[in-house]
Amino acid sequence: MAARNLGKSGLRVSCLGLGTWVTFGGQISDEVAEQLMTIAYESGVNLFDTAEVAEQLMTIAYESGVNLFDTAEVYAGGRAEIILGNIIKKKCWRRSSLVITTKLYWGGKAETERGLNRKHIIEGLRGSLQRMQLDYVDVVFANRPDTNTPMEEIVRAMTHVINQGMSMYWGTSRWSAMEIMEAYSVARQFNLIPPVCEQAEYHFFQREKVETQLPELYHKIGVGVVSWSPLACGIITGKYDNGIPETSRASMKPYQWLREKITSEDGRKQQAKLKELTHIAEKLGCTLPQLAIAWCLRNEGVSSVLLGSSNPVQLTENLGAIQVIPKMTTGIASEVDHLLGNRPHRKLFKPKTFHSACQKK
Numbered sequence: 001m002a003a004r005n006l007g008k009s010g011l012r013v014s015c016l017g018l019g020t021w022v023t024f025g026g027q028i029s030d031e032v033a034e035q036l037m038t039i040a041y042e043s044g045v046n047l048f049d050t051a052e053v054a055e056q057l058m059t060i061a062y063e064s065g066v067n068l069f070d071t072a073e074v075y076a077g078g079r080a081e082i083i084l085g086n087i088i089k090k091k092c093w094r095r096s097s098l099v100i101t102t103k104l105y106w107g108g109k110a111e112t113e114r115g116l117n118r119k120h121i122i123e124g125l126r127g128s129l130q131r132m133q134l135d136y137v138d139v140v141f142a143n144r145p146d147t148n149t150p151m152e153e154i155v156r157a158m159t160h161v162i163n164q165g166m167s168m169y170w171g172t173s174r175w176s177a178m179e180i181m182e183a184y185s186v187a188r189q190f191n192l193i194p195p196v197c198e199q200a201e202y203h204f205f206q207r208e209k210v211e212t213q214l215p216e217l218y219h220k221i222g223v224g225v226v227s228w229s230p231l232a233c234g235i236i237t238g239k240y241d242n243g244i245p246e247t248s249r250a251s252m253k254p255y256q257w258l259r260e261k262i263t264s265e266d267g268r269k270q271q272a273k274l275k276e277l278t279h280i281a282e283k284l285g286c287t288l289p290q291l292a293i294a295w296c297l298r299n300e301g302v303s304s305v306l307l308g309s310s311n312p313v314q315l316t317e318n319l320g321a322i323q324v325i326p327k328m329t330t331g332i333a334s335e336v337d338h339l340l341g342n343r344p345h346r347k348l349f350k351p352k353t354f355h356s357a358c359q360k361k
Helices: 031-042 048-063 075-091 118-132 151-163 177-189 208-213 215-221 253-263 265-284 288-297 312-327 330-340 351-360
Strands: 003-005 012-014 016-019 068-070 099-104 137-142 167-173 197-201 224-228 302-307
Touching: 003 302, 012 016, 012 302, 016 048, 016 312, 048 075, 048 312, 068 302, 075 099, 075 118, 099 118, 118 137, 118 151, 137 151, 151 167, 151 177, 167 177, 177 215, 197 208, 208 215, 253 265, 265 288, 265 330, 288 302, 288 312, 288 330, 302 312
Parallel strands: 016 068, 016 302, 068 099, 099 137, 137 167, 167 197, 197 224, 224 302
Antiparallel strands: 003 012
8 A cells, every 4th residue: 555645744645545434433334234224224223233333444444554544523423533543442453553533623512512623623633633542633624614713722722733743734624715724824923833745525527626726735735535435425436327227325314415416417428438438547557446536646735535334345446546646647637627517717816815815815
């Protein structure tokens, strides 16, 4: 497994990471059992089956060289962090060999249990560490912007938890380039610690932010990208080529939005493009998901791509994308761009203008 620096920090992370939202979050152990697992979870039944699948996934990932494992306080109301911590403890993996990340924003129902105010950042991270049975995480992410909290308060709180040894670094998730730059400017102004990376959605059909907004941040201030959903919630697997299978995620009530997206006019156009992209995958001797993941990793600003597999077979296949990266030549990338027809044009900005806009905000 190849490793890359997290942004321009010195932290080395595996170029593929394992996200815990799908299986660890108590949503599915496999797609067929999703509805049953949801009912069980909402009824307070323990998640032994989910934990078992989660352990298999983490073991496969770790033994394949993956060191990055991502979770969040909101996943299954904290149960995902509990499962993750139990697995690490059971496996007796060296803590120093792992890069554990979590995300803060939605910690509970009370007003004081959510947001990015100093109180919740400190208390929320303490809660996460307690659930995972860890002394620290490697990266704590702000899981969305918080317009109710001044940027200086957010940056000071993140600096505090790092100085207290609760986290090594901090990053952002679903923040705009302007918001990230504002946090950087505040950090430099008050001698605080700036974010090192942004978690962003990135796949064949979601390119604008990662390819036009974030590259300048990478080159100017060292902020890298940890991307998620490389298969667009399963759309890129090709399983929706001929409609919505009864056992698929899109066939279930909680995912009505996904069904509507797939059956829309844009969705049908995407399916047609995926069929064409399958020919490129066949030419390279790989599967369409492997091509999609390798395509994400061709971007120099992407430090790691988070995989969200629901079973061991799927994870093993996705990890095989590593073998496809050397085949992602300029010619192949151009061929993919031509078929997609959605390559965004990079919008360059002057750092002074960008900084001034932040100061006025």
